Amino acid sequence: MNQKIIHSESIAETKAFGASCARSAQRIWALTGNLGAGKTTFAQGFIAEHGIASPVLSPTFTIFRVYPLPQGRRLYHVDLYRLESESELINLGLKDILSDQRNIVLIEWAEKALHLIPREAIWLTFEHELPHGQVRITQSGVL
Ligand SMILES: Nc1ncnc2c1ncn2[C@@H]1O[C@H](COP(=O)(O)OP(=O)(O)OP(=O)(O)O)[C@@H](O)[C@H]1O
Numbered sequence: 001m002n003q004k005i006i007h008s009e010s011i012a013e014t015k016a017f018g019a020s021c022a023r024s025a026q027r028i029w030a031l032t033g034n035l036g037a038g039k040t041t042f043a044q045g046f047i048a049e050h051g052i053a054s055p056v057l058s059p060t061f062t063i064f065r066v067y068p069l070p071q072g073r074r075l076y077h078v079d080l081y082r083l084e085s086e087s088e089l090i091n092l093g094l095k096d097i098l099s100d101q102r103n104i105v106l107i108e109w110a111e112k113a114l115h116l117i118p119r120e121a122i123w124l125t126f127e128h129e130l131p132h133g134q135v136r137i138t139q140s141g142v143l
């Protein structure tokens with residue numbers, strides 16, 4: 001398995017990394033790591049790169065947001081932080097969302113749905129990097 005480490009010094013760098021990921025062909029992005037380490041910031045850059053102009057707020061209280069893309073495709077931004085049970089996951093229909101090849105899916109706190117995340121997913125782990133306050137992003141998966 002390939003692993004790559006990115007050091008981000010700023011919000012802008014994390015967004016730019018999100019934008020570069022949005023230009024890749026990978027469909028499922030499993031985001032994990034520390035509270036407040038930049039998962040939503042990454043998602044903002046990723047979503048903006050798809051030409052979606054409206055501000056992307058943290059979806060923490062809404063579980064997921066859907067953005068229409070050209071050709072009937074969809075971009076899902078899922079945040080499982082507040083997920084309380086496995087049965088909630090089933091009700092959300094996350095399995096079907098992930099298996100539909102037309103969908104691009106970003107999932108914050110993806111480890112809460114570990115058994116649903118396909119092997120093709122790219123995992124990004126966000127961690128605060130002391131002492132300078134940067135963020136370290138570790139990428140693993142089939143790249
Ligand atoms: N290099 C950096 N990359 C991203 N965010 C940074 C960076 N440096 C500082 N920040 C700040 O850290 C915070 C990251 O918040 P963000 O909501 O993106 O994290 P999160 O991982 O989604 O949190 P949560 O676990 O609550 O979902 C923001 O307030 C941002 O301004």
Ligand SMILES: [Mg+2]
Pocket residue numbers: 039040041058059060079108
């Ligand atoms: Mg977040």
